[in-house]
Amino acid sequence: MSRILHLEALTNAQSIEELWDMHCRKMEEYGFDRLLYGFTRYRTTNGLGDPEDFVVLTNHSPEYTDVFMGQGLYFHAPMVKWALEHEGAASWRIALDMLSTGTMTESERRVVDFNRSMGVTAGYSVSFKSISPRTKGAIALTARKGLSQDEVDATWERFGHEIMVMNNIVHLKIMTLPYAGPGRGLTKRQREALQWVGDGKTTQDIATIMGLTSATIEKHLRLAREALNVDTTAQAVLKAAFQNQMFVVEA
Incomplete structure:
Protein backbone atom coordinates (compact mmCIF):
# COMPACT_ATOMS: atom_id res chain seq x y z
CA MET A 1 0.00 0.00 0.00
CA SER A 2 1.38 3.42 -0.96
CA ARG A 3 1.92 6.02 1.74
CA ILE A 4 -0.96 8.16 0.49
CA LEU A 5 -3.35 5.20 0.43
CA HIS A 6 -2.22 4.25 3.93
CA LEU A 7 -2.86 7.77 5.23
CA GLU A 8 -6.27 7.70 3.59
CA ALA A 9 -7.04 4.37 5.26
CA LEU A 10 -6.03 5.82 8.64
CA THR A 11 -8.34 8.80 8.25
CA ASN A 12 -11.22 6.51 7.23
CA ALA A 13 -10.86 4.10 10.17
CA GLN A 14 -14.20 3.58 11.92
CA SER A 15 -12.91 2.32 15.26
CA ILE A 16 -9.86 2.62 17.46
CA GLU A 17 -9.28 -1.12 17.09
CA GLU A 18 -9.13 -0.85 13.29
CA LEU A 19 -6.92 2.24 13.45
CA TRP A 20 -4.52 0.74 15.96
CA ASP A 21 -4.15 -2.51 14.05
CA MET A 22 -3.24 -0.63 10.85
CA HIS A 23 -0.77 1.58 12.69
CA CYS A 24 0.98 -1.29 14.48
CA ARG A 25 1.43 -3.17 11.22
CA LYS A 26 2.78 -0.08 9.46
CA MET A 27 5.24 0.84 12.21
CA GLU A 28 6.55 -2.73 12.18
CA GLU A 29 7.68 -2.12 8.59
CA TYR A 30 10.09 0.49 9.98
CA GLY A 31 11.37 -1.85 12.68
CA PHE A 32 9.09 -0.73 15.53
CA ASP A 33 7.21 -3.87 16.55
CA ARG A 34 5.91 -2.73 19.95
CA LEU A 35 4.02 0.51 20.52
CA LEU A 36 2.65 2.22 23.61
CA TYR A 37 0.32 5.19 23.15
CA GLY A 38 -1.03 7.26 26.03
CA PHE A 39 -3.27 10.30 26.29
CA THR A 40 -4.80 12.18 29.20
CA ARG A 41 -7.22 15.11 29.38
CA TYR A 42 -6.82 15.46 33.14
CA ARG A 43 -3.20 16.43 33.66
CA THR A 44 -2.41 18.47 36.76
CA THR A 45 0.71 20.26 38.02
CA ASN A 46 1.48 17.22 40.18
CA GLY A 47 0.60 14.35 37.88
CA LEU A 48 -1.25 12.94 34.92
CA GLY A 49 -4.60 12.43 36.62
CA ASP A 50 -6.37 9.15 37.34
CA PRO A 51 -4.83 6.31 35.27
CA GLU A 52 -8.37 4.96 34.84
CA ASP A 53 -9.07 8.01 32.68
CA PHE A 54 -6.08 7.52 30.37
CA VAL A 55 -6.45 6.44 26.77
CA VAL A 56 -3.87 3.66 26.56
CA LEU A 57 -3.21 1.58 23.45
CA THR A 58 -0.44 -0.97 23.17
CA ASN A 59 0.63 -4.22 21.56
CA HIS A 60 3.20 -4.94 24.28
CA SER A 61 2.74 -8.19 26.16
CA PRO A 62 0.72 -8.22 29.40
CA GLU A 63 3.94 -9.23 31.18
CA TYR A 64 5.33 -5.83 30.22
CA THR A 65 2.28 -3.62 30.66
CA ASP A 66 1.23 -5.18 33.97
CA VAL A 67 4.45 -3.87 35.46
CA PHE A 68 5.22 -0.76 33.39
CA MET A 69 1.66 0.58 33.57
CA GLY A 70 0.04 -1.46 36.33
CA GLN A 71 2.78 -0.85 38.88
CA GLY A 72 3.34 2.77 37.86
CA LEU A 73 6.86 2.45 36.45
CA TYR A 74 5.84 4.70 33.56
CA LEU A 84 5.86 15.65 29.38
CA GLU A 85 8.30 18.51 28.96
CA HIS A 86 8.73 18.55 25.18
CA GLU A 87 6.95 18.21 21.86
CA GLY A 88 8.25 16.41 18.79
CA ALA A 89 10.38 13.29 18.47
CA ALA A 90 13.38 12.09 20.46
CA SER A 91 15.80 9.18 20.23
CA TRP A 92 16.08 6.93 23.24
CA ARG A 93 19.77 7.82 23.15
CA ILE A 94 18.74 10.46 25.68
CA ALA A 95 18.24 7.73 28.28
CA LEU A 96 21.47 5.98 27.28
CA ASP A 97 23.39 9.23 27.72
CA MET A 98 21.82 9.79 31.13
CA LEU A 99 22.89 6.31 32.16
CA SER A 100 26.45 6.71 30.92
CA THR A 101 26.93 10.12 32.55
CA GLY A 102 25.46 9.09 35.89
CA THR A 103 22.66 11.65 35.75
CA MET A 104 19.88 9.09 36.10
CA THR A 105 18.00 8.73 39.39
CA GLU A 106 17.62 5.39 41.13
CA SER A 107 13.93 5.18 40.20
CA GLU A 108 14.76 5.93 36.56
CA ARG A 109 17.47 3.29 36.60
CA ARG A 110 14.97 0.69 37.85
CA VAL A 111 12.75 1.46 34.86
CA VAL A 112 15.68 1.10 32.47
CA ASP A 113 16.71 -2.20 34.08
CA PHE A 114 13.15 -3.52 33.77
CA ASN A 115 12.95 -2.42 30.13
CA ARG A 116 16.21 -4.19 29.38
CA SER A 117 14.90 -7.38 30.95
CA MET A 118 11.91 -7.18 28.59
CA GLY A 119 13.91 -6.39 25.46
CA VAL A 120 12.82 -2.74 25.41
CA THR A 121 16.20 -1.20 24.69
CA ALA A 122 16.04 0.97 21.55
CA GLY A 123 13.43 3.21 20.01
CA TYR A 124 11.94 6.65 19.60
CA SER A 125 9.36 8.65 21.51
CA VAL A 126 6.93 11.12 19.97
CA SER A 127 5.27 13.79 22.11
CA PHE A 128 2.27 15.38 20.42
CA LYS A 129 1.36 19.04 20.53
CA SER A 130 -1.03 19.69 23.42
CA ILE A 131 -4.37 21.37 22.81
CA ILE A 139 3.71 7.32 21.86
CA ALA A 140 6.75 5.13 22.49
CA LEU A 141 7.99 3.23 19.45
CA THR A 142 10.02 0.23 20.59
CA ALA A 143 12.43 -1.29 18.08
CA ARG A 144 12.37 -5.03 17.58
CA LYS A 145 14.83 -7.05 19.62
CA GLY A 146 18.30 -7.11 18.17
CA LEU A 147 18.23 -3.59 16.72
CA HIS A 161 9.41 12.69 8.70
CA GLU A 162 6.90 10.22 7.30
CA ILE A 163 6.81 8.26 10.56
CA MET A 164 6.00 11.50 12.39
CA VAL A 165 3.20 12.35 9.95
CA MET A 166 1.64 8.90 10.39
CA ASN A 167 1.80 9.10 14.17
CA ASN A 168 0.34 12.61 14.20
CA ILE A 169 -2.57 11.48 12.04
CA VAL A 170 -3.20 8.47 14.27
CA HIS A 171 -3.15 10.69 17.37
CA LEU A 172 -5.61 13.17 15.85
CA LYS A 173 -7.84 10.36 14.62
CA ILE A 174 -7.94 8.77 18.08
CA MET A 175 -9.35 12.05 19.40
CA THR A 176 -12.41 11.57 17.14
CA LEU A 177 -13.20 7.93 17.96
CA PRO A 178 -15.11 6.50 20.93
CA TYR A 179 -12.89 5.16 23.68
CA ALA A 180 -14.12 4.06 27.07
CA GLY A 181 -11.35 1.86 28.39
CA PRO A 182 -11.79 -1.78 29.41
CA GLY A 183 -15.24 -2.47 30.84
CA ARG A 184 -16.27 1.20 31.00
CA GLY A 185 -18.40 1.61 27.90
CA LEU A 186 -21.95 2.91 28.14
CA THR A 187 -24.96 0.88 27.09
CA LYS A 188 -27.21 2.25 24.38
CA ARG A 189 -29.84 3.27 26.97
CA GLN A 190 -27.29 4.94 29.27
CA ARG A 191 -25.84 6.87 26.36
CA GLU A 192 -29.27 7.94 25.13
CA ALA A 193 -30.29 9.17 28.58
CA LEU A 194 -27.08 11.19 28.90
CA GLN A 195 -27.60 12.66 25.45
CA TRP A 196 -31.03 13.94 26.44
CA VAL A 197 -29.58 15.40 29.65
CA GLY A 198 -27.00 17.15 27.49
CA ASP A 199 -29.88 18.57 25.45
CA GLY A 200 -31.35 20.10 28.62
CA LYS A 201 -34.19 17.63 29.20
CA THR A 202 -35.47 16.79 32.68
CA THR A 203 -35.76 13.26 33.99
CA GLN A 204 -39.52 13.32 33.36
CA ASP A 205 -38.96 14.67 29.84
CA ILE A 206 -36.50 11.86 29.11
CA ALA A 207 -38.87 9.25 30.52
CA THR A 208 -41.60 10.46 28.17
CA ILE A 209 -39.29 10.59 25.16
CA MET A 210 -37.82 7.13 25.78
CA GLY A 211 -41.12 5.56 26.85
CA LEU A 212 -39.78 4.55 30.26
CA THR A 213 -40.51 5.43 33.87
CA SER A 214 -38.63 8.18 35.67
CA ALA A 215 -37.22 5.56 38.04
CA THR A 216 -35.77 3.63 35.10
CA ILE A 217 -34.20 6.78 33.71
CA GLU A 218 -32.65 7.51 37.09
CA LYS A 219 -31.25 3.97 37.11
CA HIS A 220 -29.70 4.40 33.65
CA LEU A 221 -28.12 7.68 34.74
CA ARG A 222 -26.81 6.16 37.97
CA LEU A 223 -25.23 3.26 36.07
CA ALA A 224 -23.74 5.72 33.58
CA ARG A 225 -22.16 7.67 36.45
CA GLU A 226 -20.74 4.44 37.86
CA ALA A 227 -19.40 3.33 34.48
CA LEU A 228 -17.68 6.68 34.01
CA ASN A 229 -16.53 6.86 37.64
CA VAL A 230 -17.98 10.32 38.32
CA ASP A 231 -20.22 11.76 41.05
CA THR A 232 -22.75 13.81 39.12
CA THR A 233 -24.72 13.45 35.92
CA ALA A 234 -23.25 16.71 34.62
CA GLN A 235 -19.78 15.23 35.04
CA ALA A 236 -20.96 12.09 33.26
CA VAL A 237 -22.17 14.12 30.27
CA LEU A 238 -18.85 15.96 30.09
CA LYS A 239 -16.74 12.83 30.41
CA ALA A 240 -18.81 10.86 27.90
CA ALA A 241 -18.39 13.75 25.47
CA PHE A 242 -14.61 13.76 26.04
CA GLN A 243 -14.53 10.04 25.30
CA ASN A 244 -16.64 10.47 22.17
CA GLN A 245 -19.31 8.21 23.64
CA MET A 246 -22.05 10.77 23.02
CA PHE A 247 -24.21 10.78 19.90
CA VAL A 248 -22.59 7.63 18.52
CA VAL A 249 -24.11 6.32 15.31
CA GLU A 250 -25.06 2.68 15.81
CA ALA A 251 -23.73 0.24 13.23
Missing part, protein backbone atom coordinates in the same frame (compact mmCIF):
# COMPACT_ATOMS: atom_id res chain seq x y z
CA PHE A 75 5.79 7.71 35.89
CA HIS A 76 9.56 7.36 36.46
CA ALA A 77 10.52 6.47 32.88
CA PRO A 78 13.11 8.94 31.47
CA MET A 79 11.40 9.17 28.07
CA VAL A 80 7.99 9.72 29.66
CA LYS A 81 9.47 12.63 31.58
CA TRP A 82 10.95 13.92 28.35
CA ALA A 83 7.56 13.67 26.61
CA SER A 132 -4.52 22.65 26.40
CA PRO A 133 -2.33 22.59 29.54
CA ARG A 134 -4.40 19.68 30.88
CA THR A 135 -3.97 17.39 27.89
CA LYS A 136 -0.96 15.35 26.85
CA GLY A 137 -0.43 12.58 24.35
CA ALA A 138 2.67 10.59 23.44
CA SER A 148 20.67 -1.12 18.24
CA GLN A 149 19.92 2.53 18.90
CA ASP A 150 22.41 3.43 16.16
CA GLU A 151 20.36 1.40 13.66
CA VAL A 152 17.13 2.97 14.89
CA ASP A 153 18.62 6.46 14.59
CA ALA A 154 19.69 5.67 11.03
CA THR A 155 16.14 4.58 10.19
CA TRP A 156 14.77 7.79 11.69
CA GLU A 157 17.25 9.86 9.72
CA ARG A 158 15.83 8.36 6.53
CA PHE A 159 12.14 7.95 7.34
CA GLY A 160 11.53 10.06 10.44
Whole structure:
Protein backbone atom coordinates (compact mmCIF):
# COMPACT_ATOMS: atom_id res chain seq x y z
CA MET A 1 0.00 0.00 0.00
CA SER A 2 1.38 3.42 -0.96
CA ARG A 3 1.92 6.02 1.74
CA ILE A 4 -0.96 8.16 0.49
CA LEU A 5 -3.35 5.20 0.43
CA HIS A 6 -2.22 4.25 3.93
CA LEU A 7 -2.86 7.77 5.23
CA GLU A 8 -6.27 7.70 3.59
CA ALA A 9 -7.04 4.37 5.26
CA LEU A 10 -6.03 5.82 8.64
CA THR A 11 -8.34 8.80 8.25
CA ASN A 12 -11.22 6.51 7.23
CA ALA A 13 -10.86 4.10 10.17
CA GLN A 14 -14.20 3.58 11.92
CA SER A 15 -12.91 2.32 15.26
CA ILE A 16 -9.86 2.62 17.46
CA GLU A 17 -9.28 -1.12 17.09
CA GLU A 18 -9.13 -0.85 13.29
CA LEU A 19 -6.92 2.24 13.45
CA TRP A 20 -4.52 0.74 15.96
CA ASP A 21 -4.15 -2.51 14.05
CA MET A 22 -3.24 -0.63 10.85
CA HIS A 23 -0.77 1.58 12.69
CA CYS A 24 0.98 -1.29 14.48
CA ARG A 25 1.43 -3.17 11.22
CA LYS A 26 2.78 -0.08 9.46
CA MET A 27 5.24 0.84 12.21
CA GLU A 28 6.55 -2.73 12.18
CA GLU A 29 7.68 -2.12 8.59
CA TYR A 30 10.09 0.49 9.98
CA GLY A 31 11.37 -1.85 12.68
CA PHE A 32 9.09 -0.73 15.53
CA ASP A 33 7.21 -3.87 16.55
CA ARG A 34 5.91 -2.73 19.95
CA LEU A 35 4.02 0.51 20.52
CA LEU A 36 2.65 2.22 23.61
CA TYR A 37 0.32 5.19 23.15
CA GLY A 38 -1.03 7.26 26.03
CA PHE A 39 -3.27 10.30 26.29
CA THR A 40 -4.80 12.18 29.20
CA ARG A 41 -7.22 15.11 29.38
CA TYR A 42 -6.82 15.46 33.14
CA ARG A 43 -3.20 16.43 33.66
CA THR A 44 -2.41 18.47 36.76
CA THR A 45 0.71 20.26 38.02
CA ASN A 46 1.48 17.22 40.18
CA GLY A 47 0.60 14.35 37.88
CA LEU A 48 -1.25 12.94 34.92
CA GLY A 49 -4.60 12.43 36.62
CA ASP A 50 -6.37 9.15 37.34
CA PRO A 51 -4.83 6.31 35.27
CA GLU A 52 -8.37 4.96 34.84
CA ASP A 53 -9.07 8.01 32.68
CA PHE A 54 -6.08 7.52 30.37
CA VAL A 55 -6.45 6.44 26.77
CA VAL A 56 -3.87 3.66 26.56
CA LEU A 57 -3.21 1.58 23.45
CA THR A 58 -0.44 -0.97 23.17
CA ASN A 59 0.63 -4.22 21.56
CA HIS A 60 3.20 -4.94 24.28
CA SER A 61 2.74 -8.19 26.16
CA PRO A 62 0.72 -8.22 29.40
CA GLU A 63 3.94 -9.23 31.18
CA TYR A 64 5.33 -5.83 30.22
CA THR A 65 2.28 -3.62 30.66
CA ASP A 66 1.23 -5.18 33.97
CA VAL A 67 4.45 -3.87 35.46
CA PHE A 68 5.22 -0.76 33.39
CA MET A 69 1.66 0.58 33.57
CA GLY A 70 0.04 -1.46 36.33
CA GLN A 71 2.78 -0.85 38.88
CA GLY A 72 3.34 2.77 37.86
CA LEU A 73 6.86 2.45 36.45
CA TYR A 74 5.84 4.70 33.56
CA PHE A 75 5.79 7.71 35.89
CA HIS A 76 9.56 7.36 36.46
CA ALA A 77 10.52 6.47 32.88
CA PRO A 78 13.11 8.94 31.47
CA MET A 79 11.40 9.17 28.07
CA VAL A 80 7.99 9.72 29.66
CA LYS A 81 9.47 12.63 31.58
CA TRP A 82 10.95 13.92 28.35
CA ALA A 83 7.56 13.67 26.61
CA LEU A 84 5.86 15.65 29.38
CA GLU A 85 8.30 18.51 28.96
CA HIS A 86 8.73 18.55 25.18
CA GLU A 87 6.95 18.21 21.86
CA GLY A 88 8.25 16.41 18.79
CA ALA A 89 10.38 13.29 18.47
CA ALA A 90 13.38 12.09 20.46
CA SER A 91 15.80 9.18 20.23
CA TRP A 92 16.08 6.93 23.24
CA ARG A 93 19.77 7.82 23.15
CA ILE A 94 18.74 10.46 25.68
CA ALA A 95 18.24 7.73 28.28
CA LEU A 96 21.47 5.98 27.28
CA ASP A 97 23.39 9.23 27.72
CA MET A 98 21.82 9.79 31.13
CA LEU A 99 22.89 6.31 32.16
CA SER A 100 26.45 6.71 30.92
CA THR A 101 26.93 10.12 32.55
CA GLY A 102 25.46 9.09 35.89
CA THR A 103 22.66 11.65 35.75
CA MET A 104 19.88 9.09 36.10
CA THR A 105 18.00 8.73 39.39
CA GLU A 106 17.62 5.39 41.13
CA SER A 107 13.93 5.18 40.20
CA GLU A 108 14.76 5.93 36.56
CA ARG A 109 17.47 3.29 36.60
CA ARG A 110 14.97 0.69 37.85
CA VAL A 111 12.75 1.46 34.86
CA VAL A 112 15.68 1.10 32.47
CA ASP A 113 16.71 -2.20 34.08
CA PHE A 114 13.15 -3.52 33.77
CA ASN A 115 12.95 -2.42 30.13
CA ARG A 116 16.21 -4.19 29.38
CA SER A 117 14.90 -7.38 30.95
CA MET A 118 11.91 -7.18 28.59
CA GLY A 119 13.91 -6.39 25.46
CA VAL A 120 12.82 -2.74 25.41
CA THR A 121 16.20 -1.20 24.69
CA ALA A 122 16.04 0.97 21.55
CA GLY A 123 13.43 3.21 20.01
CA TYR A 124 11.94 6.65 19.60
CA SER A 125 9.36 8.65 21.51
CA VAL A 126 6.93 11.12 19.97
CA SER A 127 5.27 13.79 22.11
CA PHE A 128 2.27 15.38 20.42
CA LYS A 129 1.36 19.04 20.53
CA SER A 130 -1.03 19.69 23.42
CA ILE A 131 -4.37 21.37 22.81
CA SER A 132 -4.52 22.65 26.40
CA PRO A 133 -2.33 22.59 29.54
CA ARG A 134 -4.40 19.68 30.88
CA THR A 135 -3.97 17.39 27.89
CA LYS A 136 -0.96 15.35 26.85
CA GLY A 137 -0.43 12.58 24.35
CA ALA A 138 2.67 10.59 23.44
CA ILE A 139 3.71 7.32 21.86
CA ALA A 140 6.75 5.13 22.49
CA LEU A 141 7.99 3.23 19.45
CA THR A 142 10.02 0.23 20.59
CA ALA A 143 12.43 -1.29 18.08
CA ARG A 144 12.37 -5.03 17.58
CA LYS A 145 14.83 -7.05 19.62
CA GLY A 146 18.30 -7.11 18.17
CA LEU A 147 18.23 -3.59 16.72
CA SER A 148 20.67 -1.12 18.24
CA GLN A 149 19.92 2.53 18.90
CA ASP A 150 22.41 3.43 16.16
CA GLU A 151 20.36 1.40 13.66
CA VAL A 152 17.13 2.97 14.89
CA ASP A 153 18.62 6.46 14.59
CA ALA A 154 19.69 5.67 11.03
CA THR A 155 16.14 4.58 10.19
CA TRP A 156 14.77 7.79 11.69
CA GLU A 157 17.25 9.86 9.72
CA ARG A 158 15.83 8.36 6.53
CA PHE A 159 12.14 7.95 7.34
CA GLY A 160 11.53 10.06 10.44
CA HIS A 161 9.41 12.69 8.70
CA GLU A 162 6.90 10.22 7.30
CA ILE A 163 6.81 8.26 10.56
CA MET A 164 6.00 11.50 12.39
CA VAL A 165 3.20 12.35 9.95
CA MET A 166 1.64 8.90 10.39
CA ASN A 167 1.80 9.10 14.17
CA ASN A 168 0.34 12.61 14.20
CA ILE A 169 -2.57 11.48 12.04
CA VAL A 170 -3.20 8.47 14.27
CA HIS A 171 -3.15 10.69 17.37
CA LEU A 172 -5.61 13.17 15.85
CA LYS A 173 -7.84 10.36 14.62
CA ILE A 174 -7.94 8.77 18.08
CA MET A 175 -9.35 12.05 19.40
CA THR A 176 -12.41 11.57 17.14
CA LEU A 177 -13.20 7.93 17.96
CA PRO A 178 -15.11 6.50 20.93
CA TYR A 179 -12.89 5.16 23.68
CA ALA A 180 -14.12 4.06 27.07
CA GLY A 181 -11.35 1.86 28.39
CA PRO A 182 -11.79 -1.78 29.41
CA GLY A 183 -15.24 -2.47 30.84
CA ARG A 184 -16.27 1.20 31.00
CA GLY A 185 -18.40 1.61 27.90
CA LEU A 186 -21.95 2.91 28.14
CA THR A 187 -24.96 0.88 27.09
CA LYS A 188 -27.21 2.25 24.38
CA ARG A 189 -29.84 3.27 26.97
CA GLN A 190 -27.29 4.94 29.27
CA ARG A 191 -25.84 6.87 26.36
CA GLU A 192 -29.27 7.94 25.13
CA ALA A 193 -30.29 9.17 28.58
CA LEU A 194 -27.08 11.19 28.90
CA GLN A 195 -27.60 12.66 25.45
CA TRP A 196 -31.03 13.94 26.44
CA VAL A 197 -29.58 15.40 29.65
CA GLY A 198 -27.00 17.15 27.49
CA ASP A 199 -29.88 18.57 25.45
CA GLY A 200 -31.35 20.10 28.62
CA LYS A 201 -34.19 17.63 29.20
CA THR A 202 -35.47 16.79 32.68
CA THR A 203 -35.76 13.26 33.99
CA GLN A 204 -39.52 13.32 33.36
CA ASP A 205 -38.96 14.67 29.84
CA ILE A 206 -36.50 11.86 29.11
CA ALA A 207 -38.87 9.25 30.52
CA THR A 208 -41.60 10.46 28.17
CA ILE A 209 -39.29 10.59 25.16
CA MET A 210 -37.82 7.13 25.78
CA GLY A 211 -41.12 5.56 26.85
CA LEU A 212 -39.78 4.55 30.26
CA THR A 213 -40.51 5.43 33.87
CA SER A 214 -38.63 8.18 35.67
CA ALA A 215 -37.22 5.56 38.04
CA THR A 216 -35.77 3.63 35.10
CA ILE A 217 -34.20 6.78 33.71
CA GLU A 218 -32.65 7.51 37.09
CA LYS A 219 -31.25 3.97 37.11
CA HIS A 220 -29.70 4.40 33.65
CA LEU A 221 -28.12 7.68 34.74
CA ARG A 222 -26.81 6.16 37.97
CA LEU A 223 -25.23 3.26 36.07
CA ALA A 224 -23.74 5.72 33.58
CA ARG A 225 -22.16 7.67 36.45
CA GLU A 226 -20.74 4.44 37.86
CA ALA A 227 -19.40 3.33 34.48
CA LEU A 228 -17.68 6.68 34.01
CA ASN A 229 -16.53 6.86 37.64
CA VAL A 230 -17.98 10.32 38.32
CA ASP A 231 -20.22 11.76 41.05
CA THR A 232 -22.75 13.81 39.12
CA THR A 233 -24.72 13.45 35.92
CA ALA A 234 -23.25 16.71 34.62
CA GLN A 235 -19.78 15.23 35.04
CA ALA A 236 -20.96 12.09 33.26
CA VAL A 237 -22.17 14.12 30.27
CA LEU A 238 -18.85 15.96 30.09
CA LYS A 239 -16.74 12.83 30.41
CA ALA A 240 -18.81 10.86 27.90
CA ALA A 241 -18.39 13.75 25.47
CA PHE A 242 -14.61 13.76 26.04
CA GLN A 243 -14.53 10.04 25.30
CA ASN A 244 -16.64 10.47 22.17
CA GLN A 245 -19.31 8.21 23.64
CA MET A 246 -22.05 10.77 23.02
CA PHE A 247 -24.21 10.78 19.90
CA VAL A 248 -22.59 7.63 18.52
CA VAL A 249 -24.11 6.32 15.31
CA GLU A 250 -25.06 2.68 15.81
CA ALA A 251 -23.73 0.24 13.23
